[in-house]
Amino acid sequence: MNKIIRIGTRDSELAMWQARHVQQKLEALGYQTSLVPVKSTGDIVLDKPLYELGITGIFTKTLDVALLKEEIDIAVHSMKDVPTALPSGIVKAAVLKRANSNDILVVKNGTEFLDSKKGHIATGSLRRKAQWLSRYPKHQVSDLRGNVNSRMRKLEENPWDGAIFASAGLERINLKPENAISLDWMVPAPAQGAMMIAALEKDQALLKVLHKLNDYETDICTTIERDFLRTLEGGCTAPIGALATVDVDYLHFKGVLHSLNGKQKAEIEKKVLIENIEGLGAICAREILMNGGDAIMKKIKKALAN
Ligand SMILES: NCc1[nH]cc(CCC(=O)O)c1CC(=O)O
Numbered sequence: 148m149n150k151i152i153r154i155g156t157r158d159s160e161l162a163m164w165q166a167r168h169v170q171q172k173l174e175a176l177g178y179q180t181s182l183v184p185v186k187s188t189g190d191i192v193l194d195k196p197l198y199e200l201g202i203t204g205i206f207t208k209t210l211d212v213a214l215l216k217e218e219i220d221i222a223v224h225s226m227k228d229v230p231t232a233l234p235s236g237i238v239k240a241a242v243l244k245r246a247n248s249n250d251i252l253v254v255k256n257g258t259e260f261l262d263s264k265k266g267h268i269a270t271g272s273l274r275r276k277a278q279w280l281s282r283y284p285k286h287q288v289s290d291l292r293g294n295v296n297s298r299m300r301k302l303e304e305n306p307w308d309g310a311i312f313a314s315a316g317l318e319r320i321n322l323k324p325e326n327a328i329s330l331d332w333m334v335p336a337p338a339q340g341a342m343m344i345a346a347l348e349k350d351q352a353l354l355k356v357l358h359k360l361n362d363y364e365t366d367i368c369t370t371i372e373r374d375f376l377r378t379l380e381g382g383c384t385a386p387i388g389a390l391a392t393v394d395v396d397y398l399h400f401k402g403v404l405h406s407l408n409g410k411q412k413a414e415i416e417k418k419v420l421i422e423n424i425e426g427l428g429a430i431c432a433r434e435i436l437m438n439g440g441d442a443i444m445k446k447i448k449k450a451l452a453n
Pocket residue numbers: 225226227228295311312313314315316317338339340341342
């Protein structure tokens with residue numbers, strides 16, 4: 148394969164870092180590449196509606212369209228932002244070795260608020276909010292959106308005690324401050340800390356090349372986490388955490404579903420021999436649904452529909 152591989156990326160600093168990372172890996176293998184920053188636009192024009200093509204992810208949709216229009220050859224994503232169902236014609240070509248999967252709390256003026264009733268933190272994630280309120284029920288949680296850089300800026304400007312970030316994102320762009328606490332008790336988003344390369348299913352020669360970047364262990368772990376997510380949520384976003392790790396012959400899985408206010412939860416933890424992981428994500432999701440998860444999901448769907 149001797150064509151120049153066009154790498155599509157969103158134009159945030161984190162997305163650019165991740166695309167360059169993939170670029171370096173491909174060039175190290177002797178392939179020619181070019182970076183194509185793709186601006187998020189509202190006016191995507193295609194011959195079919197987005198939903199008909201199965202394009203749903205708010206972070207990934209611009210790159211999905213660029214792939215389908217063949218303006219780029221591959222798209223680099225934070226895997227946790229990729230919807231569990233890929234658009235038709237687009238496939239997972241590789242999953243890179245996972246970095247830190249933890250969430251971290253960046254604090255502004257010390258950590259005393261953690262032991263007080265008057266804590267106030269910020270996050271835009273349903274999962275982080277629910278898990279935080281489950282642990283600190285008296286605290287206040289404000290909404291915080293935008294890319295990593297603008298969230299860090301908003302933390303400075305607002306009267307919050309702290310804000311939650313994915314450790315991997317801050318580490319990649321060298322933005323991790325001294326005053327950051329690793330939230331080891333928080334169960335991360337499925338596939339947090341992993342990057343995924345998407346490409347066109349029909350581009351077989353390219354898929355073969357990209358497979359060289361695949362990290363087998365990260366691939367199986369994130370597959371289980373995302374199977375768990377897909378089976379549990381049924382197309383609706385909910386506060387769901389999942390983490391699979393490999394320890395020699397065993398795979399360790401931890402999954403949790405919270406109600407939106409964090410008051411209810413259904414969780415599961417399993418250690419299975421690697422040779423027995425077939426279907427594990429869906430099995431764990433079904434167990435959660437039977438152990439109180441079904442009622443939690445129904446309540447969430449009702450609340451989010453309003
Ligand atoms: N939702 C945004 C997003 N998508 C991926 C990352 C960080 C990198 C990763 O988790 O792989 C972030 C930022 C964050 O959650 O703080």
